[in-house]
Amino acid sequence: MLRRKRLTLYLLSCIFIFLLFYPNSTSANQLSEIKKSGVLKVGVKQDVPNFGYYNAETNQYEGMEIDIAKKIAKSLGVKPVFVPTTAQTREPLMDNGQIDILIATYTITPERKANYNISKAYYHDEIGFLVRKNSHIKTIKELDGKHIGVAQGATTKGNLEKYAKEHKLKFSYAQLGSFPELAISLYANRIDAFSVDKSILSGYLSPHTTILKEGFNTQEYGIATSKQDKVLIPYVNKLLVSWEKDGSLKHIYQKFKLKPAKVKKE
Structure with missing residues (x-):
């Protein structure tokens, strides 16, 4: 009887350790999986001119966030696939894995940071x-x-x-x-x-x-992923820092005639 209890405890411990580390393993492979698939699934707005807008005449998405998505995809050597989202659908799309990343006028808040991984701000x-x-x-x-x-x-x-x-x-x-x-x-x-x-x-x-x-x-607008992801947001943050330094972000603002709000110091 004692031997059976020990065996049960051992098996439960193994299962716990597997569950503890398995998500990290999956997350670590996410970038390589995206590269293998050849596409980056990006949740974007389709009704926000200058940010994420679907142009029915050209059958293309356009806007600042679309350009950012294209630059991220290019850095990974893949093509972006745009998935239209709304304020109601963007989080469920992240939750169920239908998108890899969200770039959709997503305001950074403490509540959202508790539930999703969010990048540094790319626009104020x-x-x-x-x-x-x-x-x-x-x-x-x-x-x-x-x-x-x-x-x-x-x-x-x-x-x-x-x-x-x-x-x-x-x-x-x-x-x-x-x-x-x-x-x-x-x-x-x-x-x-x-x-x-x-x-x-x-x-x-x-x-x-x-x-x-x-x-x-x-x-503050941030780029978001599900909490399972551990690698995409750190990768994106490095890109954003680089684009701030080389003027790439500023060029995108100017392209769409956008003027970020001045950050008020407390």
């Missing part, structure tokens, strides 16, 4: 508001009591609630599934303002709308 932005010119709204204070449109699954609503509480303002919210839906709702007078990061809003400007000069809450 701040939350803003797109309004109709004929509304004559010029400041955030003038949005008190107004109906604000935000994207489902994004961090915008939580940040707006915090800002409103700190500045004694009241907002009501319309949460929609995509940025084009929010823009249409603004043009149709169903919301008073469309709120998200300013650079994203710039892609939805029209002769009848404007972005308020005021903004708040500097956002």
Whole structure:
């Protein structure tokens, strides 16, 4: 009986050790597996002009994040395969392994860092508001009591609630599934303002709308992978540092007429 118990404990110990180290082995091979497959599966936005946008006329993805994905893939000697994502689908796509890496205006937060591996920031932005010119709204204070449109699954609503509480303002919210839906709702007078990061809003400007000069809450965009991965994000971080030094990132910003927000020192 004692011998059987010892054997059982030994087998359980072996299983525990296997489970402990097996994910690391899989992760260590991830780069080589990507190279063998010849493709890097990248989760990107398809409705954010200048960042990740699917151009139906050319049948191509374009934007700053698309260019970054292409550079990462090129450094690995593989081709990028773009997988369209939304704020609601991007994390499940990482969880179930349908994408290798996510580059999709993904804001770095402590909660997200606890659940995913995230790179250093490749872009800084701040939350803003797109309004109709004929509304004559010029400041955030003038949005008190107004109906604000935000994207489902994004961090915008939580940040707006915090800002409103700190500045004694009241907002009501319309949460929609995509940025084009929010823009249409603004043009149709169903919301008073469309709120998200300013650079994203710039892609939805029209002769009848404007972005308020005021903004708040500097956002950092990071490249993400599942927690199982242990090698892709360190690899990407080295690339980002290199591209910052040689001006590659700045060149991409300029190509899409993007101006990163200034990081406010505490």
